[in-house]
Amino acid sequence: MSRELQIDELSIPVPIGRVVPAGRSQLEARSLLHCRTNGADTLAMALFGLGVRRAFGVLGGAIAQFCAALHRAGIEVIHARHESGAAFMATEAHFATDEPVVVYTTTGPGATNALTGLVAGAWDGAKIIVVTGATELPERGRLAFQETGPRSLDLGSWLWDASNYLEYTIEDAGQIALVRQRLALNLAKPGGFLASLSFPLGVQGATARSVSPDVVTLSPPVGVCPALVEQVHERLCDGPFVIWVGFGAREAAPQLLELAERTGAPVMTSPRAKGVFPESHPQHLGVTGMFGGQPWVHDYFRANRPDHVLVLGSRLGQTTSCFDPTFAPRRAFIHVDIDATTFGVAYPESETLGVCAEIGALLTGLNELDASTFRDPELGGAASDAASLTKIPAAACELIDLDGPVHPSSLMAAIQRVIVERSSAIVLADAGNSFAWANARLRFDRPGRYRTPSGFASMTNATSGVVGAAMASHAAAVAIVGDGAMLMSNEVSTAVQYSADAKWIVLNDASYGMVRHGMLAVGMEPRGTAIPPTNFAMLATALGATGIRVSSARELDEALVKMMQTPGPVIVDVAMDLNPPPPFGRRNEILTHGWERHE
Known part of the structure; x- marks a missing residue:
């Protein structure tokens, strides 16, 4: 329009x-x-x-x-x-x-x-x-x-x-x-x-x-024919199903929430789709993926494999699915996307009903149908009841180590308290340990708050992209990045030039942490992963931005509050504990053994 x-x-x-x-x-x-x-x-x-x-x-x-x-x-x-x-x-x-x-x-x-x-x-x-x-x-x-x-x-x-x-x-x-x-x-x-x-x-x-x-004329979206809606409805009524949500469904968040609550279906999301379905909702299973995927989602499928998986706006690439056969439904995927080339690619051995349609229009059509048909036992009882779901444990709120280097869990808990829950800032997580911890520990209840480069997964996506997000939104944007990515490239000077309200939280452990932990996990000596220590707070000052140094978990909340209250670009340099392994063990398992130990 x-x-x-x-x-x-x-x-x-x-x-x-x-x-x-x-x-x-x-x-x-x-x-x-x-x-x-x-x-x-x-x-x-x-x-x-x-x-x-x-x-x-x-x-x-x-x-x-x-x-x-x-x-x-x-x-x-x-x-x-x-x-x-x-x-x-x-x-x-x-x-x-x-x-x-x-x-x-x-x-x-x-x-x-x-x-x-x-x-x-x-x-x-x-x-x-x-x-x-x-x-x-x-x-x-x-x-x-x-x-x-x-x-x-x-x-x-x-x-x-x-x-x-x-x-x-x-x-x-x-x-x-x-x-x-x-x-x-x-x-x-x-x-x-x-x-x-x-x-x-x-x-x-x-x-x-x-x-x-x-x-120039832009045509409005084309509607979905009733016959297509009915065909999808029949499938969803024929046995329990789970909804798997991707970034492509972000414009249909209200319709998604309505369908989930009408049917009682459990919902899981890709890393990029965090917030498209509220992560605090009792029907939210968790986040999938090899980097920060939450293990209880995998456990749920082992115990409650559904007949169908309704995929909405996800290509089900490796960073979302790990190509894990555990997520394959008993009968078929119902894959809804505007891009038909994605159908059946991730799981070629599973039956896939490809639905090339605008997601919001299809969900609207499903929501107009009688909700009781999704649950009528005589019709198959389509969805698992929300009350039967295993409750997801809350993200860690306590400070694990008050003194000394900061444990990543303590940092994520502080980011959740100060930034996610007390501001409307866009949060970006860069490739590496940063997006593994953020995917696993942060929670968002609305779309548009979280961005992570899980597709091409390029380092410096967030160290630079945060400036564009801040300038375009005319509001604060926060990047969670590693020290390796920050040294590789950043646009702090650009943020200073244009007074962009861009903020960086640097996980400073003097190493390429993702590579280091990956090598350790597969039994290799992590040679070449160490980085000379860098004081990013001083770097910020040298570039004309504000720098804040954090050396212990006791200082986290105060530093993040100050960061959000300070106009313009700010770097918070957090001295991190190098030892806690990030939550992407399944990636290392795949690289080492393939899937023979997971089927």
């Missing part, structure tokens, strides 16, 4: 609930839309018309003209310290606002630096348009400076589904109208989308007629 923003006689679709940035007068907008202009302004205005409001990248000569055009078009341009960090920031800005975002890079290393962040964002389902500088056609193949030609940033081979990927080289400004239409069609589709546009400097400056964005 959209409303019409009137600029004199022009109409530009603007998504409902989104604010049009100030700073561009009606006369300037009219001039850009109607007069002959250059390719950079034409593309920038087209992107603005498609809903882009922020662009992240690192400036360079080959892309500077386009960056200036973005600014003139009313798009906020954020200059990062590294292109991959810019891509991580763009990803989290998208998830904070649901708006498409731009990543811009210069030629050569600027483009290749961005690759990891772009692939990670695409795996997570963000909508990203990357615009890279490119070498002029007459100069290609002649050892041009930072030579970058067509397909230099071909990301398709890294993606799960290349149908959600568009690659295009703009060799003439007249092509921008076609590019705009192809972008519009892909952005209108549900789910993620990644576009890679090569944009030579000469084309950026070439004369072109601007592309009016008023012809």
Whole structure:
């Protein structure tokens, strides 16, 4: 849906609930839309018309003209310290606002630096348009400076589904109208989308007629036919079932809660879906996955294997399912997703009823049916009663070690008390020990509060992405990160430059903890995992941020409260106990033995 923003006689679709940035007068907008202009302004205005409001990248000569055009078009341009960090920031800005975002890079290393962040964002389902500088056609193949030609940033081979990927080289400004239409069609589709546009400097400056964005039409979601709803209903009524929720169901949280309570079905969630179903709800089984998966979910399935598992918006990848045969239902998966390519992939030996549908519409249809049919014994009694569920023990609230290095459980309990329960901040957990402990110990009762990179699982996703989340949400965002990730890359300086309310909690144990504990678990000597001690509080001060040092559990609550009350970027450097193994033992078992000991 959209409303019409009137600029004199022009109409530009603007998504409902989104604010049009100030700073561009009606006369300037009219001039850009109607007069002959250059390719950079034409593309920038087209992107603005498609809903882009922020662009992240690192400036360079080959892309500077386009960056200036973005600014003139009313798009906020954020200059990062590294292109991959810019891509991580763009990803989290998208998830904070649901708006498409731009990543811009210069030629050569600027483009290749961005690759990891772009692939990670695409795996997570963000909508990203990357615009890279490119070498002029007459100069290609002649050892041009930072030579970058067509397909230099071909990301398709890294993606799960290349149908959600568009690659295009703009060799003439007249092509921008076609590019705009192809972008519009892909952005209108549900789910993620990644576009890679090569944009030579000469084309950026070439004369072109601007592309009016008023012809873009976004169709509303298509409803689900009653016959499909009835078919799913019949399956759910034919024996007990469990609901397995993924990140793709986050927009259907109210309908999910209603269906669960109407049917009494137990609900388990993927790590990225924490909060989509309230984790404090008595029907919540727990979180699955190899990193921080809660063992009582596995125990429940061993004792109460259901006839069906209703999968909502999850690809059931290894980080969610471990491909664990214990989670296979007696009869069939009922897998609901907008992406039909995911059906039957994780569990090819199990029967799967693939339902290609918008999750919220399907759940609405199921909720309109008579609730008693899900429980009538004569019809099979569809769900286990909530009262029969094994209650999940509460996350540790006591301080395990008051003095000395902080136990991870004590830190997670403090984060739960101070940040999760007493604020509305977005919480991000970086790959490594951080997301294993956060997945296992933190609890969220509403969607949109928690982000973790469980798909591509790139380190520094949170150390950089937290800045994008804070800037886009105009509120505090907190990253739980390891010292290794923080040293690998961060965007603290960017947060200082833009006064972003980004916060970092660093698990400082002077090691690559995830690798160290993994090597120990499989009987290897953890050589090469130690890191020289770093004082991140001092680093924060050096970069212009606020630094807080925590040396014992007694100091945790006070430090976290101070962090949340301090405007702007803050780093809380926590001296961690190196010895407690993180809760991802099943990952080590899989690497060492496969599944022969778990079937």
